[in-house]
Amino acid sequence: MRTIIGILFILIFLSPLRAQDTTQHYTLKFTNSNIKILSDAYLHYGSNFNDILFAFQYDSTLFNERYNDTCYIQTTLRKEFYRTANDTGYYESNFGHPSASIRKINVKEKKFWALDLTNLHDGYFKNYKDMYGFDLDTRDEFSLLVFPSMQSKKLLKNWVKEHEMGDHRIYYNSKTNKFELEIKTKNDFKRFTFFPYYKEMEKMTEPEIADLYYLKFKNYAKKLYKRENKFNKNLVKKIAKIQRDREKLLRNKWEVFKGLYMSEEEKKMTPDQWLDYYNLVVQDEFKAVMNSEPKKGLIDRYLREIGDRMSKMDLADPNRMVHVKANDKLILIDHMVMVNTTQMYFCTVQNGSQNHFRLNLNTGDEYAFLIKTVHGEYGIVSKTIDTEEVQVLEFKLIPEDLVSIGMFSKKAGL
DSSP: OOOOTHHHHHHTTTHHHHTOOOSOOOOOOOOTTTOOOOSSHHHHHHHHHHHHHHHTOOOOOOHHHHHTOTTEETTEEOGGGOOSGGGTTGGGOOOBEEOOEEEEEEETTEEEEEEETTSOOOGGGTTOSOEEOOOHHHHHHOOEEEOTTOOSHHHHHHHHHHOOBSEEEEEEETTTTEEEEEEEOSSOEEEEEEEEOOGGGGGOOHHHHHHHHHHHHHHHHHHHHHHHHHHHHHHHHHHHHHHHHHHHHHHHHHHHHHHHHOOHHHHTSOHHHHHHHHHHHHHTHHHHHHTSOOOHHHHHHHHHHTTOEEOOGGGSSOOEEEEEEETTBOOOEEEEEEEETTTTEEEEEEOOBTTEEEEOOOTTOEEEEEEEETTSOEEEEEEEOOSOSEEEEEEOOBOTTTOOHHHHHHHHTO
């Protein structure tokens, strides 16, 4: 199974924002039950930071983890699993047939067929598009491999033909004095028993050969460890640089984002608090909307969501005068949202002359009016339009911190 530790870092890619210090002291007062929307900032959050999420993804999978994962060819991610912007060029690697020649050797007066890893593929394999070359560390220590189960040129040719590999390892059992070549294919790993051949073996005893085998494998293991250590160290350095670049960009972009979209209350929050607030909103956006002040953009979105359409019909060819009164005192109206609950459409009406609005209203239709004063107070009125030319809307003022879209929806019967 593929293991990409970098996914963990992707999930917390905005952690640098959480670590920012602030001199402000703000206590987040919202919970799952009272969450409300303070601005449109939460709607713009994804579009403003998704590009950073993509650009600063990285693969933190370590050297040995890449070997154990068939999604990789050596340390390179296969094309079909290409994920991140920093994987550019990864799909240049392909699985290939083992690159080696076949030759006959004599081992203590016995003839064997062997794979020669030091010699690139010969004419037998020239038609293969992709070949897998064994690394220098392997070729230095194990140049000739003899497979007891494949002792004919045909068997070795078929083995090369049948196997496409993306990486390999060599294992040694000092008790049995046996070697295994493990190859990584597209879907699994396969092992093949072999013994290496060296010219000096001709004059060695069995114990001496065993010592030679142990020394060769120890050298191979040391070189492999050095490759692993170098790769992992470079990976850590690369990730650290990516994180530094990401943090710098995030800090700069956060300040711009805050200035463009956030309400004054949101600006008082630390990034950590804002992200907690954001998570509460997206976990139950409908509840957050219903708890929120019915500001222009938000109430419009809510009305569209419940199926109302925006219309300017009520503003054309006016046939009624609408007079607004609140608490029997003079008030100044900023705007009014008018919803025809019978025919399911709405419009926003700006301030008329001395709270008088000329509108086109349908006799017998039910209307709901959300009225906002220039001082931020609200009024909610439901009315069935009669035949009178002047329609009077009387209401009590509701402070902005008490009114909500849910209140308007309930009183208007939406």
